Amino acid sequence: MRVLLFLLVKEFQQIFRNPAIIRIIFIMPAVQLLVLPLAADYEVKNVYITVVDNDHSSYSHALVNKLVASDYFVLTGYADSYAQAMLDIEQDRSDLIIEIPGQFERTLVREDKATVSIAANAVNGAKGGIGASYAASLIQDFNTDIRTDWLQLPRYNPYPVIAITGSNWYNLHMRYDLFMVPGILVILLTMVGSFLASINIVYEKEVGTIEQINVSPIRKYQFILGKLIPFWIIGFVVLTIGLVISRVAYGIIPEGSFGLIYLFAAVYLLAFLGIGLLLSTYADTQQQAMFISFFLMMIFILMGGLYTSIDSMPEWAQVIAHLNPVTYFIEVMRMVVMKGSTFADIRSQFFIISGMAVFFNVWAVLNYRKRN
Amino acid sequence: MSAISIQQIVKTFPGKHSVVALDHVDLLVESGELFGIIGPDGAGKTTLFRIIATLLLADEGTATLRGMDVVRDYKKIRKVIGYMPGKFSLYQDLTVEENIQFFATLFLTSLEENYDLIKDIYVQLEPFKDRKAGKLSGGMKQKLALCCALIHRPDVLLLDEPTTGVDPVSRKEFWEMLGRLKTSGMTIVVSTPYMDEAVLCDRIALMQTGKILQTDTPQGIIDSYALQLLAIGGDHLYDTLQLLRHFEGTANCFAFGDKLHLSLKDNSYSAASVTAYLEKNGRTDTTVEPIQPGIEDCFMAYL
Known part of the structure; x- marks a missing residue:
């Protein structure tokens, strides 16, 4: 026991004399x-987007505004064509391309549906994937917004809607x-x-x-x-x-x-x-x-x-x-x-x-x- | 009873170029002796020490220390030996005093208890007792290491090359200390590559490439040197050396400082015949005189 005590004393003397260990x-x-x-921090923020707006309608503007207004997206700029937008991706100025087809508004109003394409840069897998899904959910939101505008009587929704609200247990604010x-x-x-x-x-x-x-x-x-x-x-x-x-x-x-x-x-x-x-x-x-x-x-x-x-x-x-x-x-x-x-x-x-x-x-x- | 008895010890270090460090070594060290193991680097001295100190297991053979087997009774042996490795291995970041106290407590003793034994050495260290061991001079380090090896009053002291890399004055002091320790009845085994230190031992063993060449008192070893030995001086010693190696009466010839030492094959040759040979070959400025052999000459004769 006494020997052990002396060994410990010696060990601590050495440790306290070694400035590197103290540091x-x-x-x-x-x-x-x-x-x-x-x-x-895994939270994906500052996803850069390049928008190819072939429609230039009020709806397409509204859609882009909705994306940019969110915390997640930063607009790198508009491009005239998909190929030009690709340049932004290649030079790493952008993570996502949102392409709005020509006659987007017209098709949407007339045919009640339209397509928007999202192309993500997956070099940084997490950013590309999560960015694309954020964008998808915002577009989904946008969709709901227009439908609400179109329906003149919002008191009773003719379609049953399930609203999903989540709560993060044990880590409320994630x-x-x-x-x-x-x-x-x-x-x-x-x-x-x-x-x-x-x-x-x-x-x-x-x-x-x-x-x-x-x-x-x-x-x-x-x-x-x-x-x-x-x-x-x-x-x-x-x-x-x-x-x-x-x-x-x-x-x-x-x-x-x-x-x-x-x-x-x-x-x-x-x-x-x-x-x-x-x-x-x-x-x-x-x-x-x-x-x-x-x-x-x-x-x-x-x-x-x-x-x-x-x-x-x-x-x-x-x-x-x-x-x-x-x-x-x-x-x-x-x-x-x-x-x-x-x-x-x-x-x-x-x-x-x-x-x-x-x-x-x-x-x-x-x-x-x-x-x- | 002999202090250390070694029979037919073999130790091989395996590897690509496996080395036979000890090749059937026999050795007997008597109690109270100051015993020297003399040999160049790589002779196997350290390996032998480590086996005696129970730090290394031999491949073959047996070794006992005070009748205790180094393999079976290693715990008992560790209580009675003091071992000072060739490489300085105390705590460099502890002070002189802390090192001594630490090694004393490892053996459940204290500096005060054995002060009389190390007093001579400790008084020299005392002015530096608060200095870290790593900051001491080479000679002081060796004195501290000796203190630490002695602190538990060992029965057998094993010193592996204690004077290597130490200045001549400190070396002399160190050997004087060993002489005083011997008077207390302690058995001391010391190894050294310095031939001049051999004569300070009671008995010595000459060691080379894992073999013990000869064991005797220094005088006994010198007396056993049967050949006539001549010292040859003069200019152009290297040419003379080459010349003498072709002389028919030469047993061996080596350079020793500013002289050549020449051993003659038998008594049909003499200083006169060597002088004649040299003169015949155009060396007139050389001096040739008979001398008494030293330990080094005896050692060289084995090469």
């Missing part, structure tokens, strides 16, 4: 939380920060757990100090605990800083309990410290540890449901996602922060993460050799 601990969460949620910030907090903890811990141990290997430790009678578990505990504590510090930032900068107050977040984070950090430790038993240099960590981080982040919904991944990818510890913590964070879930709701995630923590730590301890 990572305090600046990394601040920058990531202040910048990323604002940038990683705020992306509310959704992203908890996820980014998880990524921060993940980095502290796997990066810092593994690089720290590999550094001792590289410098050779680990030889001096190995040749002493110190026990394996003492050495490993001496490495895990400091980063476990740093993880909590980072989590606390992160929660303060999300409170101050975004006004996010978890619906659920802080205790539950910290409890889950405690086990989650253990799992990632286990991964970090495991990595350090395989890597011989800091460079190797860095690159393996980096590789794993990419997979963990992109397959952890931070940016993309896991339910919409192909089945094989869902299997991988469910082997990814990040997935569970992001899920839990969002549940607790947004829905106010209780322990009963996150029980399965909690036990899966506990299992992972045990699995990785046991593997790491078995693989750690005091001699080779």
Whole structure:
């Protein structure tokens, strides 16, 4: 016990003497939380449109005005022909072409129907797709407006109409920060757990100090605990800083309990410290540890449901996602922060993460050799 | 009981160009000895140390330290040895004092408890005790490393090339310290590539490419040098060297500083016959004189 205490004292002395680590601990969460949620916003705004109006009628003007009046569209300009409009798309000045055929108004009035073509630039898939569907729904709206004008007696609609109104549960105003910030907090903890811990141990290997430790009678578990505990504590510090930032900068107050977040984070950090430790038993240099960590981080982040919904991944990818510890913590964070879930709701995630923590730590301890 | 006993140790590092680092090594170090392992870089000294220090497993053979097997009883061995690796491996970001305290606590002891043992060395370090280990000079680093290796009063001290890269004055001081430590009854095994340090040991083993060539006292090794040895001086030594290597009586001939050392095959040759040979080949400005061999001459004779 006394030896462990001295190991911890030594570890903290070293950490506090390393300005780089201090900076990572305090600046990394601040920058990531202040910048990323604002940038990683999926809401599509500023869809640029080029209009080819072959009709120049009052209806066609009304339609274009309706589109441009919305928040989503910005008019790049009018073009005389589809080919000319294509130039705007090719030169990336426009995302959508709205082509209104000649005699649009006449056909609409006489034949009671008309066509409008929407062509979307799908290089940026999300923007093209969502832009086109916004446009379609606005045109639909426009359609309803004209019909209402035509019907002189609006008191009773001759056609039955179902009006759809939606309400976004747990995130009333569809705020992306509310959704992203908890996820980014998880990524921060993940980095502290796997990066810092593994690089720290590999550094001792590289410098050779680990030889001096190995040749002493110190026990394996003492050495490993001496490495895990400091980063476990740093993880909590980072989590606390992160929660303060999300409170101050975004006004996010978890619906659920802080205790539950910290409890889950405690086990989650253990799992990632286990991964970090495991990595350090395989890597011989800091460079190797860095690159393996980096590789794993990419997979963990992109397959952890931070940016993309896991339910919409192909089945094989869902299997991988469910082997990814990040997935569970992001899920839990969002549940607790947004829905106010209780322990009963996150029980399965909690036990899966506990299992992972045990699995990785046991593997790491078995693989750690005091001699080779 | 001998302090260290090594029988037929073999260690091969596998790979594309697999290296036999230790090739059936036998070694016996007596208790209380200052034992030197002398050999050039790549002789296998560090590998041997790491096996004795229980950091590396041998492929074949057995090694015991104070009767304890390095494989089976490694936990007990780690309590009684002090190991100082060749590469400086203390915490560079901790101060001198913190390093010593840290290594003391690893062995559940303290600086105060064993102060008498390291006093000589520690007084030299004391002015720098708040300096970070990484900021010390080479000689000071070695002293600190020795302090840390000694802090738990080990029975057997293993020093792997402690004086490599250290200035001559610090080297001399270091060996004086080892001499004083020996008087406390500690067994010290030290490796070095410097031949001049060999004579400071009680016994030495000459080591080359994974093999122990000879084990004896330094004087014993010198006495066992059976050949006549001549020192040859003069100008154009390189040409003289080439010339002498073609002399029929030459066993071997190497350059040693500003002289050539020439060993003769047998007693039918002498300084006079060498002088005659050189003069016959147009070298009149050379000096030829018989000398006593040193450890280095003994070592070179094996090449």
